[in-house]
Amino acid sequence: MPSRKFADGEVVRGRWPGSSLYYEVEILSHDSTSQLYTVKYKDGTELELKENDIKPLTSFRQRKGGSTSSSPSRRRGSRSRSRSRSPGRPPKSARRSASASHQADIKEARREVEVKLTPLILKPFGNSISRYNGEPEHIERNDAPHKNTQEKFNLSQESSYIATQYSLRPRKEEVKLKEIDSKEEKYIAKELAVRTFEVTPIRAKDLEFGGVPGVFLIMFGLPVFLFLLLLMCKQKDPSLLNFPPPLPALYELWETRVFGVYLLWFLIQVLFYLLPIGKVVEGTPLIDGRRLKYRLNGFYAFILTSAVIGTSLFQGVEFHYVYSHFLQFALAATVFCVVLSVYLYVRSLKAPRNDLSPASSGNAVYDFFIGRELNPRIGTFDLKYFCELRPGLIGWVVVNLVMLLAEMKIQDRAVPSLAMILVNSFQLLYVVDALWNEEALLTTMDIIHDGFGFMLAFGDLVWVPFIYSFQAFYLVSHPNEVSWPMASLIIVLKLCGYVIFRGANSQKNAFRKNPSDPKLAHLKTIHTSTGKNLLVSGWWGFVRHPNYLGDLIMALAWSLPCGFNHILPYFYIIYFTMLLVHREARDEYHCKKKYGVAWEKYRQRVPYRIFPYIY
Numbered sequence: 001m002p003s004r005k006f007a008d009g010e011v012v013r014g015r016w017p018g019s020s021l022y023y024e025v026e027i028l029s030h031d032s033t034s035q036l037y038t039v040k041y042k043d044g045t046e047l048e049l050k051e052n053d054i055k056p057l058t059s060f061r062q063r064k065g066g067s068t069s070s071s072p073s074r075r076r077g078s079r080s081r082s083r084s085r086s087p088g089r090p091p092k093s094a095r096r097s098a099s100a101s102h103q104a105d106i107k108e109a110r111r112e113v114e115v116k117l118t119p120l121i122l123k124p125f126g127n128s129i130s131r132y133n134g135e136p137e138h139i140e141r142n143d144a145p146h147k148n149t150q151e152k153f154n155l156s157q158e159s160s161y162i163a164t165q166y167s168l169r170p171r172k173e174e175v176k177l178k179e180i181d182s183k184e185e186k187y188i189a190k191e192l193a194v195r196t197f198e199v200t201p202i203r204a205k206d207l208e209f210g211g212v213p214g215v216f217l218i219m220f221g222l223p224v225f226l227f228l229l230l231l232m233c234k235q236k237d238p239s240l241l242n243f244p245p246p247l248p249a250l251y252e253l254w255e256t257r258v259f260g261v262y263l264l265w266f267l268i269q270v271l272f273y274l275l276p277i278g279k280v281v282e283g284t285p286l287i288d289g290r291r292l293k294y295r296l297n298g299f300y301a302f303i304l305t306s307a308v309i310g311t312s313l314f315q316g317v318e319f320h321y322v323y324s325h326f327l328q329f330a331l332a333a334t335v336f337c338v339v340l341s342v343y344l345y346v347r348s349l350k351a352p353r354n355d356l357s358p359a360s361s362g363n364a365v366y367d368f369f370i371g372r373e374l375n376p377r378i379g380t381f382d383l384k385y386f387c388e389l390r391p392g393l394i395g396w397v398v399v400n401l402v403m404l405l406a407e408m409k410i411q412d413r414a415v416p417s418l419a420m421i422l423v424n425s426f427q428l429l430y431v432v433d434a435l436w437n438e439e440a441l442l443t444t445m446d447i448i449h450d451g452f453g454f455m456l457a458f459g460d461l462v463w464v465p466f467i468y469s470f471q472a473f474y475l476v477s478h479p480n481e482v483s484w485p486m487a488s489l490i491i492v493l494k495l496c497g498y499v500i501f502r503g504a505n506s507q508k509n510a511f512r513k514n515p516s517d518p519k520l521a522h523l524k525t526i527h528t529s530t531g532k533n534l535l536v537s538g539w540w541g542f543v544r545h546p547n548y549l550g551d552l553i554m555a556l557a558w559s560l561p562c563g564f565n566h567i568l569p570y571f572y573i574i575y576f577t578m579l580l581v582h583r584e585a586r587d588e589y590h591c592k593k594k595y596g597v598a599w600e601k602y603r604q605r606v607p608y609r610i611f612p613y614i615y
């Protein structure tokens, strides 16, 4: 059993999460399972810290004198520092300097607001630490070399305890900054006052998706809805007036052979995933500082799958079987997903606390849905990461190909229709793009925040291959002739969507990977005290979720080739708009918690969420 280094009641210095600053704390308790210490800061804030983030008092030597700033970012002056809500801030008298006396008064007023904040335990947030961050920061160009140091939480700074941080700057600059400061201080005071009531109480869980009743409905409703949609689409007249379609008996839908084919498909993808080809990268830091390793070989898996499919076609394998048993395949995938979800839930009961998803709540039904364990792994095999991109996403392309062949067969065509070609190529581009940029998946909400439970298992393995291929499925029995001018317009729309989607995602990923990337030097950022900054120009200065906007434009381009006879092929864009609006709200909530007032500032700078001037 590992021994603990610090005793209850001991006064030590604890690192303030996301910063390299240490403050005096008292050890309250120690959890031997998670190996975390509960510590109390002087202002009453309680936090859980790792042993590495705690140092004995004796390991610090307090610096004397004026400018103690150890990095260029600190040398920017007291302006940004004054906003830190870090609890160990020195008393007012110690912070006052001749040049800063005016500001000190404002700061004091603000401090008054600060002390009213409810002490809170910050709960785990994603693969990192959740922090209430009352620190609004300046907006600056992204060309300062110090950024990299900040973003990477330069641990070498850890041992330098900085008690006072002042800087001297020319009078002119001081006056200018004071003006800005006084405006900002008013804003901050207002924001902090508001936030006093917004701070989450200790360990309270905000259940998403309508809580337990909501997830219960989703879990039963989605599979039913899936079959209704597929049945509707098979009707000669798929108009909404013909709802509900005639329902087959459940036993008619079950075929063991189909289940076998599905399992074979899954296992082939497992095999490709395990191949020791492709780069190995590290994911974002977990709550305990660990970084999981991921092998990036999705694109190779796609190439190998294409080779297998091509060879099978050449060998005369009857792919029409998938079309004629489409509902049976959907049922096989659903059954597989339910079994997988039960396995995931049961194994999560034995998972250590540090491995649990920040979204999990302690409620069995909710956790079964959202997933209890963040990154369930069997050895190095990462179940969530695998399912997110492989069987479902690559499966979607194969299903589309099946539909293309089915269209040629059923409609007796020598070549596929232009509509089918457009749908197939647009969605192929989307999937290949996802696999080519596989690393970007590591910073998505699915990987960082949500656990692996029914929601993602069903989404990845059932919803994506059987609903995202809906347009192609529709075109098999409801042909639509698209003229070339119309096709050209749709292609332009798709390309516009793609440029926005890819541009936004790549810009953010590049920035998160290396904030001092010279290619991003022209972009403006908002500094936040979590160590991560926010882009406030470029794609991310256009709307707050430009990647969602691009994705939605592409979704529209996927539906248009199906014509305007029925609403059914537009189901995808309707569902997707709802999903992304809801997802945006979830992300907004998380970012507000993570970045505090800096996020409020971003919201002010970039007022629209997804659609410029609309939403």
Ligand SMILES: NC(=O)C1=CN([C@@H]2O[C@H](COP(=O)(O)OP(=O)(O)OC[C@H]3O[C@@H](n4cnc5c(N)ncnc54)[C@H](OP(=O)(O)O)[C@@H]3O)[C@@H](O)[C@H]2O)C=CC1
Binding pocket: 443, 444, 445, 446, 501, 505, 508, 511, 512, 532, 533, 534, 535, 536, 540, 544, 545, 547, 548, 551, 583, 587, 590, 591
């Ligand atoms: N086809 C489909 O069905 C679906 C597709 N998607 C697509 O997946 C992609 C990923 O989506 P998702 O994971 O939801 O979210 P995002 O990729 O948009 O990630 C959101 C995160 O980005 C960071 N961020 C937000 N604003 C900024 C900023 N201004 N500067 C820098 N970083 C910022 C924050 O994390 P932090 O600061 O911690 O880095 C935030 O939590 C999107 O393109 C989306 O369209 C998503 C869902 C379904």
Ligand SMILES: CC(C)=CCC[C@@H](C)[C@H]1CC=C2C3=C(CC[C@@]21C)[C@@]1(C)CC[C@H](O)C(C)(C)[C@@H]1CC3
Binding pocket: 218, 222, 388, 389, 393, 430, 433, 434, 441, 444, 446, 455, 456, 458, 459, 460, 463, 464
């Ligand atoms: C309630 C319900 C139906 C939930 C299921 C949602 C899932 C279908 C989606 C959640 C996030 C997803 C992502 C992709 C596919 C859909 C799901 C699983 C994604 C893999 C598609 C390709 C993109 O390039 C992407 C990698 C960015 C994306 C990640 C999120």
